[in-house]
Amino acid sequence: MQKLWTPSSEFIKNSHLTHYKSWLKDAKNLSFDSYDELWQWSVNKTEDFWVSIWEYFNIKSYTSYTQVLSSPTMPECKWFNGATLNYAEHIFRQSKGNDTAIYFSNESGINLEISWNELERKVASMAFYLKSLGVQKGDCVVAYLPNVPEATIAFLAVNALGAIWSSTSPDFGTESVVNRFAQIQPKVLIAVDGYRYNNKPFDKTETVKEIISSLPTLEKVIVLPYLNENASDNFSKDIITTNTIFEMDGGTLHFEPVDFNHPIWVLYSSGTTGLPKAIVHSHGGILLEHYKYMAFHNDVHEGERFFWFTTTGWMMWNFLQSALLMGASIVLYDGSPTHPSFEFLWKLSDDIGINHFGTSAPYLVANMKKQLDIKSNHKLNTIRSISSTGAPLPLEAFDYVYNNIKEDVWLCSMAGGTDVCTAFVGGVPFYDVHSGEIQCRALGVSLYALDDLGSPIEDDLGEMVIDKPMPSMPIFFWNDKDNARYKASYFEDYPGKWRHGDFIQINSETKGLVIHGRSDATLNRHGIRIGTSEIYRAVNKIEAIEDALILNLELEGGKHYMPLFVKLKTNNVLTEEVKQAINNQLKSDYSPRHVPDEIIEVADIPYTISGKKMEAPIKKILLKMPIEKSINIDAMRNPESVAFFIEFAKKI
Structure with a gap:
């Protein structure tokens, strides 16, 4: 693996992680010579580690905890029993008066700065109004909002009351929203x-009305007039606007103490093959995890500007809010990342002075495929880290970042999930960045690659498994009797251990990791397991190809069929020469086993709304499973793309 970046001695010295190591030595008489030693301690002494996080970040609890961990067995374990606290209160401990808490920009050209004082005032007003409606601890408040300051304000108000937050973005259709919120x-x-x-207006008035009529438990609806300032005229007179609420005098913002294991929010699985799982996290678990990750793995400092391109329907929106815990400002952007130009987000970085730039792997790959020379057109002086998640970042994209975006930048490829609202693996300020590798397993994450016999392995492909509990693991799934669905989702294959559904490889020398794609969409060719990301990595090198989807179908009689579906760039044709180039690239980079049985052109590749490539659902369709049990069309970003695969399945 090629070394692309090495942290300077100053970078390491000034990191939160160095300060934490010094604190451990002074406060706990614990010394570690390397990050790997520190990680080993954090997973071998699980309770001691999380107590150290509690103490290091000076968690404010209204009552003392009586037990750190009720049981080492997942998923029954409970954390810090007896403790009562509030997540939003810890955010406002960082309040800095007239300094900026939120930077906001959208593709219409609106640019706003919201100070800590203004944020607190508006949160107090929203909390005051919600309380006047009778909203209290344990009630659910849901939001159908874009990534705007009002979403952050509403979340903090709901949280301050001890109520439960849940959100989706307005690109979700009626059924998809109702399937979640109901x-x-x-x-x-x-x-x-x-x-x-993309400079197009999308009026959601009728959608909102349909959502309202489908949620019988609603007692009040609040509307944000975002597309049209007179939007409330299109609803009943009983509707109140956010503007009216923010004009109210909410008085002093109060925080309701809740149990450590009290729900903070409900997130949802993609729901590609059925009703989305309603995943519930705890106030305290998220608080500890986000403190840990923001400080030690993103190294976010007070006064810095933290950006992530996301919508309110992706867990990264929830993750983004936690930068406020560090006294940093959050940067919100609403709109297309490529409008009015493909390089707009990089321009935004220069304009605002972003320090930590977060995005998805597909966005960086799209920049690479267009061969954009970002560093020649933008200064990016303030950016010190670029973070990527949502899909494995291919080796070539690592190289692209350093060659075409910024040479001296900390590239933090990370991977986790909605399931824990954080990353299992990601960046660390002590290690070099190697091409194609995620730097480390995060502190407190007892993660291993297991072979077919369930034994830990390194330097080879294995199933990603976590064998110790984490505070941010779900406390339950909503309406899940006896935790049946929860247990089936993670614990069936390895009892007592969390199987995440990814294939990974751990480098014994660098301690870095490579994720090879979803294990439930794994390609098994003649007994050899192939990660889908390997295929995509090679296909990405072919100039004519914009996107691709690879599957392996296990057919009757022990036969296999591995088709590669490709979406071509505009004005390109799938000629025999292009097909041969793909096959040659796969043979050259990997092996003849990586060569597909057939290469088929499609108009589009199916994706979930949250940007996940839908390998497993399409595989089910091609195996002729019932459509209603194979895929949830309403959970898709581009549902029209499925029609091709339904027809194609008839030919197999």
Whole structure:
């Protein structure tokens, strides 16, 4: 693996992780010569590690905990029993008066700065109004909002009351929203009238009305007039706007103490093959995990500006809010990342002075495929880290970042999930960045690659498994009797251990990791397991190809069929020469086993709304499983793309 970046001695010295190591030595008489030693301690002494996080970040609890961990067995374990606290209160401990807490920009050209004082005032007003409606500890408040300051304000207000937050973005359709929110019986809905994307207006008034009529437990609806300032005229007179609420005098912002294991929010699985799982996390678990990750793995400092391109329907929106815990400012952007130009987000970085730039792997790959020379067009002086998640970042994209974006930058490829609202693996300021590798296993994450016999392995492909509990693991799934669905999702294959569904390889020398794609969409060719990311990495090198999807179908009689579906760039044709180039690239980079049985052109590659390539659902369709049990069309970003595969399945 090629070394692309080495942290300077100053970078290491000034990191939160160095300060934490010094604190461990002074406060706990614990010394570690390397990050790997520190990680080993954090997973071998699970309770001691999380107590150290509690003490290091000076967690404010209204009552003392009586037990750190009720049981080492997942998923029954409970953390810090007896403790009562509030997540939002810890954010406002960082309040810095007139300094900026939120930077906001959208593709319509609106640019706002919201100070800590203004943020607290508006949160107090929203909390005051929600309380006047009778919203209290344990009630659910849901939001159908874009990535705007009002979403952050509403979340903090709901959280301050001890109520439970849940959100989706306005690109979700009615059924997709109702499938999520109806499960948790919300008391209040906060909705937007519409939004703009790629300079096109999308009026969501009728969608909001349909959502309202489908949620019988709603007692009040609040509308954000975003597309049209007179949007409230399109609703009943009982509707109140966010603007009206923010004009109220909410007085002093109060925080309701809740149990450590009290729900903080409900997130949802993609719901590609059925009703989305309603995943519930705890106040305390998320608080400890986000402190840990923001400080030690993103190294976010007070006064810095932390950006992530996300919507409110992706867990990274929730993760983004936690930068406020560090006294940093969060940067929100609403709109297309490529409008009015493909390089707009990089321009935004220069304009605002972003220090930590977060995005998805597909966005960086798209930049690479267009061969954009970002460093020649933008200064990017303030950026010191670029973070990537959402899909494995291919080796070539690592090289692209350093060659075409910024030479001296800390590239933090990370991977985790909605399941834990954080990353299992990611960046660390002590290690070099090697091409194609995620730097480390995060502190407190007892993660290993297991072979077919269930034994830990290194330097070879294995199943990603976590064998110790983490505080940010779900406390339960909503409406899941006896934790049946929860247990089936993670613990069936390895009892007592969390199987995440990814294939990984751990480098024994660098301690870095490579994720090879989802294990439930694994390609098994003649007994050899192939990660889908390997195929995509090679295909990405072919100039004519914009995107691809690879599957391996296990057919009757022990036969296998591995088709590669490709989406071509505009004005390109799938000629025999292009097919041969793909096959040659796969043979050259990997092996003849990586060569597909057939290469087929498609108009589009199916994706979930949250940007996940839908390998497993399409595989089920091609295996002729019932459509209704194979895929949830309403959970898709581009549902029209499925029609091709339904027809194609008839030919197999």
